[in-house]
Amino acid sequence: MTDTPFTIAEAETTLFARLRRWWSGETANPVKRVQFDRPLTPWMFLLPQLAVVAIFFYWPSVQAVTSSFYLEDPFGFGATFVALDNYTDALTSRGYLSTAAFTAFFCVVVTALSLGLGLLLAVKADKVIRGAETYKTLLISVYAIAPPVAGLIGMMFFDMHMGPFTQMAAWFGYDLKVGIDYWDTASALIVISVWKQIPYNFIFFLSGLQSVPVSVREAALIDAKSGWRRFCDITLPLLAPTAFFLLVINITYTMFDTFPIIDVIVKDKPANNPMTLVYKVYLDGFKGNDIGGSSAQSVILMVVVALLTVLQFRFLERRVHYG
């Protein structure tokens, strides 16, 4: 962790300052500068990484942006330039907007639950002395499950005929219909996604808790009688860097990495099931063969995520104290 709070704005200014100096041939510390005999050598070292980024990120991105302005023939025979039609179509379609609303809801609920439960488990596991390793291993092991497998396991639990969760709901007189009822499916998606993400948060929160110096905790023990007060005033602020990092990671997770789980649950089910924007991009593009429309959607998604990231760093990270 850095010693000073680091914001995008600062990063920009230092980056520009560096670029300027580089342009005018200065170096911050000439002694430390590594000299290459040939100007091409450093580029050779960079090449593999640059190639990977270019082929797997920039090229598809550019493709997505260009094709979002075209209406493509479903059989790939030709494309017609339609300017912003794909965007207006997406943004005015009720289906797209309701998916966007669900994604936002899903994002908030899954992030909040998996962060909250991860933190709760970490705090509890941190207090365990005897058998601590066993607890930790048991809690972390879920992380080793691949998302599609997690989806399958979840599917079995929520199965309409033999799933234990469906049976449990039946004891209370509730007919759980995952895959048919919109909110039942949504609940199942949330439960499975949260379950899959808890271990990740748990590991980071636990290591964050263990990096809080023992003496600081003891000082707090003398200063405050209530455990809840100590947690809010001392432990939580010291966990803030971890929590911020996890917040960013969790939002990314719910938006993108839940794809396989949604795929397993929603695929081959009757329509009107909840899904996230990412899944809709896939569905419209590959199942609906609407390449232009799905490209436009993915560009919108890219912009949203970029905005979200900037917002997080601008407004949240300022409140984070790095020890």
Add this chain to the structure above:
Amino acid sequence: MAHLSLTNVGKTYGGSAQAAVADVNIEIKDGEFIVLVGPSGCGKSTLLRMVAGLETISQGEIRIGERLVNQLDPAERDIAMVFQNYALYPHMSVRDNMAYGLKNRGESKAVIEERVAEAARMLELRPYLDRKPRALSGGQRQRVAMGRAIVRQPSAFLFDEPLSNLDAKLRVSMRMEIRKLQRRLGTTSLYVTHDQLEAMTLADRLVVLNGGRVEQIGAPLEVYRAPASTFVASFIGAPAMCLLDAQVENGTVMLEGHALAPVAQAAGPVTLGLRAEDLRITPGGVPMRVDHIEELGAQRIVHGYVGDQALAMIDTSEAPLPETVHLGVAPARVHLFDAQSGRRIEAAAQPVAVPAE
């Protein structure tokens, strides 16, 4: 402010047969400065933490004032603790660090402000009140830790090796400041250190601990003049007291066949304790082969052997020394310990006529 009493206090950790602390009895008067001193692992920190409430008490009773505190939470014991690594809250300003405990006790804003201002004035922390701990030097952090203790106006201060993270020079000045502050506030204090010099200079009374047991309790000079055991003798004072095998014959202590000084103790084999600073070069004294000399400027420490037993003396002259020096000691400065148990052997009730020192 209150007196503090520890009665038969003991601590045994789960899974360990041996007690970390056993049978500690200390009565601490109101306003007294007590230093717990001993080598690492002697249980001094454990004892302090038991008073603080950070460790449970296995046996015995601890009272602060008239209150039995065995079962109380640390926050309810009305104590303040200064930790070795300061233990400041890194995300809070100096002001908030000091105010936090008071806020939790429901003190009014005005009271908190007044006490923080007073502590900041006393510790010269006023310019730093709005800084975070990471922007302070080690000495300043230590002051903040002290300030945090002072503002609470507790019954007792507990110090857990508060100076050991500071450099040598700062340690000396902070030591004096702590002493002055404690005198001024008159708060009962319990201070843990492994540094015998710190212990000697700070304490009203020393508690020397060894292996979880109290070896001796007494004023620094008392402990220095009359160490209760060979352990205390070798721990308090620098350079350490030399301990040698000797014999008492006919009211005289004999070292390697040479008469050293008249003593009143019973005859037999003893452990003889001699402090380097008590030995004088005396014609006709015990001969010591000089091995090497440490020059300290104001004085020098002469290391040598009597027979094959190592001995050291402090010499203040600058004259060159012969290969063998003859040493004498005032009888009052001869310490005798039981050869088996290591306990001090006091002079018999009827002291022999001792020539004036």
